[in-house]
Amino acid sequence: MIDARKTTTPRAVYIHIPFCTNKCHYCDFNSYVLKGQPVNEYLDALEREIERTVKAVPPGGIDTIFVGGGTPTVLLPDQMEKFLRIVRTYFDTTSGSLEFSMEANPGTTDAEKLQAMKEGGVNRISFGVQSFDNELLAGIGRIHNTDDVYRSLENARSVGFTNMSIDLMFGLPKQTLQTMSATLDEALRLELPHYSIYSLKVEENTLFHTLYHKNQLPLPDEDEELQMFLLIMERLKNAGYEQYEISNFARAGYESRHNSAYWLNHSYYGLGAGAHGYVHGERHVNIKGIQPYIDGSRSELPRLDQFEVTRREAMEDFMMVGLRLLRGVRDADFHRQFGENMDAVFGDTIQRLRGKGLLDVVDGGCRLSEQGLLLGNEVFAEFLSEEKDAK
Structure with a gap:
């Protein structure tokens, strides 16, 4: 019986940079406040993992690379150059069709750093904006404001970036249909090629989870959250964007090819602390802590867990993730x-x-x-x- 998962070499790469300026109140990602962290030692460990990974499963053509976090753009310009040099050493980034995305936080992208990113091969940036309401931003633990957003986008344009996206959120504490509409006004005024708009999920091990169980998290009710989603879909459609996935909207040709690989249940390399990967029918998750990851990478692949995905489970995954695509x-x-x-x-x-x-x-x-x-x-x-x- 055919099972292409067992032999298909990944054409997508995910790399995790786990450092942030601060921890947002809703965030359960594997991220750590930057101050005092051994960043260069982490990059060395990341190179060791990449080297062992490509030796075990040599890459063929790479279609997409996505650098997430954390906030990858907290790296200093010289650290960014080092990181991108590592990526280029082990993966072919010369293809003119490669989508090379990096997440960024407004306020962490000055012209020098953006230039280092562009020269290193990055050609798509996803900014974590979340809202254009400064009061809401403060309430969810973001440390940027709307001025930082405009300045970061202008900096990116000034060094030649054209393929940019922003993340927004709805269903936030104290958010209303009116404030959501005002955020959409500001977002659409930017005329970006791509928007990702997610509903808040209260995850364990977050400040919001603690507040929720103390009845101290003033969330919109279900009906108002539904109205926000309907408004989002209507406004983006009327502005000429295709809703190609439940939470994602794009101009023609600007759909996220990396995320589409996940939704099509394709295999991918997952590299860095806490990263998940899916290669030859096996999923893995890496060691999460910074120092344990560094130590674990010295002698072998820094795995926390690795397991085979059964044929049945893979079929179920195919349906569940694939149906997120509107096609x-x-x-x-x-x-x-x-x-x-x-x-x-x-x-x-x-x-x-x-x-x-x-x-x-x-x-x-x-x-x-x-x-x-x-x-x-x-x-x-x-x-x-x-x-x-x-x-």
Whole structure:
């Protein structure tokens, strides 16, 4: 039986820089306040991991590289140059079609650092803006303000960056439909090629989680949050952006190719402290702490956990992540990965969800309906309930 996961070499690379200027109140990512951290030693450890990784699974053509965090742009210009030199040493970044993205925080991107990024091969920047309301920004623990956003975007344009995105959030404490609308006004005025707009999730091990359980987190109610999402979709559509994934909107040709690799359930290298990877049908997560990661990289790959994804689990993953794309999932892609037709494995579930009005069956596959788009988690969960053995 075909299982392309076992032999496909990743064409996508994720690299984690775990340092931040501060920890935001909602953040559960593997990140650490920069002050006093052994940054150069971390970069050395990262190089050791990359070297061992590409020796074990040599890369072919690389389509996308994504540097996340943390806040990668807290690296000093010389550290940024060192980091990008490491990346270029082990991955071919010369392809004219490569998408090389880096996350950035407004206020951490002066012209010198941006120039180092551009010269090092970065050609796409994703700014973590979250809101254009300064009071809301302070309330969620962000240390930038709207002036920092405008200045950072101008700095990026001045050194030649054109492919830029910003992240926004909705469902924040004390946020209203009116303040969300005002943020969209400011965001769309920038006329960027890409916007990512996520709903707040209260995660464990965050300040917001503590406040939530003390009834001290004044979140919008479910109906108001839904109205925000509907407003976001309407405003972005009217401004000429395609909603190509539940939380992502782009001008034609500017969709995030790296994130699309995740949604298509493709394999990818995952490098750095706490990073996740998916290679040859196995998922791994790296050691999370900075010093333990550095120490762990000295003699072997710095793994915290590594496990095989069963064929059945991979099929479920394919459906759940693929249905986040508004184009939906295609039987041809499913057959290419698994050598079976999608209906043979999930036909009953697809028809059940179609009957509920949550899926639309289209030529060659299926996708979320308008109602399903609002109830995505309910749809995704259905693909975990099949009892059929798919070995």
